[in-house]
Amino acid sequence: MLNMLTIPPPKPPSPFSRSTRTENEEKNPLIFDASVLQHQPNIPQEFIWPDHERPCSSGPPELVIPPIDLKAFFNGDDLAMSKASKLVNEACKKHGFFLVVNHGIDSELIKKAHEYMDYFFEMRLQEKQRAQRKTGENCGYASSFTGRFSSKLPWKETLSFRFSAEEQLPSIVEDYFVGLMGEDFRQFGKVYQEYCEAMNQISLGIMELLGMSLGVGREYFREYFQGNDSIMRLNYYPICQKPDLTLGTGPHCDPTSLTILHQDQVGGLEVFVDNKWHAIIPNPDAFVVNIGDTFMALSNGIYKSCLHRAVVNNRTVRRSLAFFLSPKMDKLVIPPTSLVGPNSPRLYPDFTWSSLLEFTQKHYRADMKTLNAFTQWIISNKVN
Ligand SMILES: C=C1C[C@]23C[C@H]1CC[C@H]2[C@]1(C)CCC[C@@](C)(C(=O)O)[C@H]1[C@@H]3C(=O)O
Numbered sequence: 330m331l332n333m334l335t336i337p338p339p340k341p342p343s344p345f346s347r348s349t350r351t352e353n354e355e356k357n358p359l360i361f362d363a364s365v366l367q368h369q370p371n372i373p374q375e376f377i378w379p380d381h382e383r384p385c386s387s388g389p390p391e392l393v394i395p396p397i398d399l400k401a402f403f404n405g406d407d408l409a410m411s412k413a414s415k416l417v418n419e420a421c422k423k424h425g426f427f428l429v430v431n432h433g434i435d436s437e438l439i440k441k442a443h444e445y446m447d448y449f450f451e452m453r454l455q456e457k458q459r460a461q462r463k464t465g466e467n468c469g470y471a472s473s474f475t476g477r478f479s480s481k482l483p484w485k486e487t488l489s490f491r492f493s494a495e496e497q498l499p500s501i502v503e504d505y506f507v508g509l510m511g512e513d514f515r516q517f518g519k520v521y522q523e524y525c526e527a528m529n530q531i532s533l534g535i536m537e538l539l540g541m542s543l544g545v546g547r548e549y550f551r552e553y554f555q556g557n558d559s560i561m562r563l564n565y566y567p568i569c570q571k572p573d574l575t576l577g578t579g580p581h582c583d584p585t586s587l588t589i590l591h592q593d594q595v596g597g598l599e600v601f602v603d604n605k606w607h608a609i610i611p612n613p614d615a616f617v618v619n620i621g622d623t624f625m626a627l628s629n630g631i632y633k634s635c636l637h638r639a640v641v642n643n644r645t646v647r648r649s650l651a652f653f654l655s656p657k658m659d660k661l662v663i664p665p666t667s668l669v670g671p672n673s674p675r676l677y678p679d680f681t682w683s684s685l686l687e688f689t690q691k692h693y694r695a696d697m698k699t700l701n702a703f704t705q706w707i708i709s710n711k712v713n
């Protein structure tokens with residue numbers, strides 16, 4: 330019989346540990362427990378990015394992007410409208426990033442949306458895992474994507490959920506959280522329901538501006554995105570003791586149509602323009618807007634979806650709120666006829682947002698080449 334005294338007491342689970350080391354990573358993902366990991370002097374090798382992708386050692390130069398005054402665009406005269414539309418046109422042809430200010434969204438709502446992030450992400454790992462994102466799905470809680478990828482892991486936790494602008498789904502966000510986490514999360518759900526509705530309104534307004542700037546009329550894209558099926562994502566970047574070796578979000582172009590981001594005061598968002606990384610300096614009164622791959626296809630490549638990433642630091646947690654506007658799942662992504670012609674042939678095949686979403690969730694990790702890889706994938710699937 331075994332002498333119980335000779336059996337060593339079980340070790341407390343290490344934040345780096347796998348449940349057993351013999352099985353493969355898919356079955357035994359690395360555990361990312363931020364409450365422990367933020368204090369570790371070293372980081373697991375899965376988080377170490379190759380040299381050429383690591384953050385710049387000296388702070389990158391600022392990317393100066395135009396602040397678009399939304400109030401002036403909607404209430405101003407023709408001159409204010411054409412000024413905004415020209416600035417947007419220039420920015421979107423070059424890199425697809427601009428700011429919106431005077432947007433009319435209650436600063437208290439934005440503040441609450443940041444505070445409720447702390448409420449969720451400061452919970453114990455086990456509690457957060459009640460909302461665990463399942464394989465192949467894009468909603469729920471993910472700590473560092475440990476179960477999803479095996480290298481170049483991002484130093485972040487995320488909570489993602491679906492927002493639908495369909496009238497029949499007026500409380501989709503609230504219902505999601507109550508269903509997943511119980512009645513205690515009703516208020517939490519209400520805050521993000523309200524935040525997503527504000528994001529939906531502002532994104533339809535920006536669609537008017539984009540339509541005007543592309544010369545297809547104010548209504549074209551606003552109508553296209555009626556009833557949109559969008560994704561809201563809360564990004565929470567814990568402190569990292571080795572921020573120079575890793576990334577919070579790796580270099581990628583958003584596969585979605587338009588991203589509306591609110592970053593806190595910490596800073597960390599970087600954009601790759603003119604062959605180098607540039608920082609977007611936080612501005613609490615502004616939203617950072619960028620064109621995603623789906624809108625690049627909708628504009629027949631005229632507007633660019635640009636490579637960006639987020640770096641982490643060893644001083645403080647960083648938060649960002651990203652609303653990813655996307656069309657209804659089965660809506661065809663085709664540019665308006667006026668953007669296609671003998672000198673500007675179609676650059677991308679017809680596709681649906683649901684097929685690009687499936688591609689990024691099941692076949693391809695979103696990066697700077699997603700749209701080209703997806704185009705090839707469609708072409709080869711058609712042939713076979
Ligand atoms: C459709 C999506 C895939 C991602 C979440 C939404 C919108 C943006 C995508 C993402 C953020 C692009 C960068 C890489 C990614 C893996 C991430 O770091 O979060 C992407 C998301 C994802 O696949 O979960």
Ligand SMILES: O=C(O)CCC(=O)C(=O)O
Pocket residue numbers: 562564578583590592597598637638639648649651
């Ligand atoms: O956190 C950030 O500033 C950027 C995050 C991002 O690019 C994303 O979630 O797609």
Ligand SMILES: [Fe+2]
Pocket residue numbers: 581582583588637
């Ligand atoms: Fe992004």
